[in-house]
Amino acid sequence: MSDHEPAPLLLDQRRREMLDAMGIQYWVRRDLPADQHHEVIPEHEPWQVSQESMLEQPMPQLPTDWESLQSAVSNCRKCSLSQGRQNTVFGAGDQNARVMVVGEAPGEEEDRQGLPFVGRAGLLLNQMLLAAGLSRESVYIANILNCRPPGNRNPDVEEMKACHDYLQQQIDLVQPEVILAAGGVAAKNLLQSDEAVGRLRGRMHHYGESKIPLLVTYHPSYLLRKPSEKAKSWQDLQLLMKQLQ
Numbered sequence: 001m002s003d004h005e006p007a008p009l010l011l012d013q014r015r016r017e018m019l020d021a022m023g024i025q026y027w028v029r030r031d032l033p034a035d036q037h038h039e040v041i042p043e044h045e046p047w048q049v050s051q052e053s054m055l056e057q058p059m060p061q062l063p064t065d066w067e068s069l070q071s072a073v074s075n076c077r078k079c080s081l082s083q084g085r086q087n088t089v090f091g092a093g094d095q096n097a098r099v100m101v102v103g104e105a106p107g108e109e110e111d112r113q114g115l116p117f118v119g120r121a122g123l124l125l126n127q128m129l130l131a132a133g134l135s136r137e138s139v140y141i142a143n144i145l146n147c148r149p150p151g152n153r154n155p156d157v158e159e160m161k162a163c164h165d166y167l168q169q170q171i172d173l174v175q176p177e178v179i180l181a182a183g184g185v186a187a188k189n190l191l192q193s194d195e196a197v198g199r200l201r202g203r204m205h206h207y208g209e210s211k212i213p214l215l216v217t218y219h220p221s222y223l224l225r226k227p228s229e230k231a232k233s234w235q236d237l238q239l240l241m242k243q244l245q
C-alpha cells in the first residue's frame, strides 16, 4: 500500500449496519484473525487542497443572535418564493456543531414541517451521517435556500443571492470545523465554481475568509436515484471522518 492510501478501516457493528442501510458494499479481509477482520472500503481519490474560494462575502447586516436571525428568515420577503411557501426552513441541529451540512433547498415535506431534510432524502442523509459516526442531532443542517422552489425546481441565481446572507450568518454563528456541501447547488454556490459535483468531491476545499474546510458529496436525492454512486459518497464521508480526527 502506498503512503497516500488510507489504512483499511476497522468498523464497528453499528457502522456496518449503517453501510448496509446506505447500500454500500464493503469487503471483509478474512486473512486476518476473526477479531481483527477489516472491512475494506473503496479508497478515496488523492487528497488535494483547492485554491482559496473566490467567494465574495458582503458583510451581512443581519441579527447576530439565533432567535432574531430565525425570525428575520421567517419574515423574509426578499424573493418571490416567499409567496408560495407554507413555512420557511431555517437550519436545525447543534448550534455548536463541528460539522455543518449544507443542502440545496426545502422540498415538499420540509416546506410542510418547516425543518430541513425531513423527507426521503433526509432519511438517507441521517444514515450517511450515522455511517460516519455522527448523529443528525450532533450536526447543524442548513440549506442554500430557506424557501421551497415550486415543483422542486433548481434555485435561481437571484433566489440564492437573496438567501446568501442568512446562510453566511448561520455559518458565522456555528463556526463549524467542516462544511459538507451536499449536491451541486450547494457545492457550486459555496465554492463559486461551475465544476460538476463529480469533479469537486473527493478533495478538500476551503470556504470563506476563515477558510473553513469544505467537502463536497452527492446530494442524498441523487443517491436515491443513483444508488451505485453511494460508494463514492462513502469515500467523501471517510474524508470527513479523517478531518474530524
Ligand code: URA
Pocket: 103, 104, 105, 106, 107, 110, 115, 116, 117, 118, 119, 121, 122, 143, 221
Ligand atoms: N433537499 C435539500 O437539499 N434540502 C432539504 O432540506 C431537503 C431536501
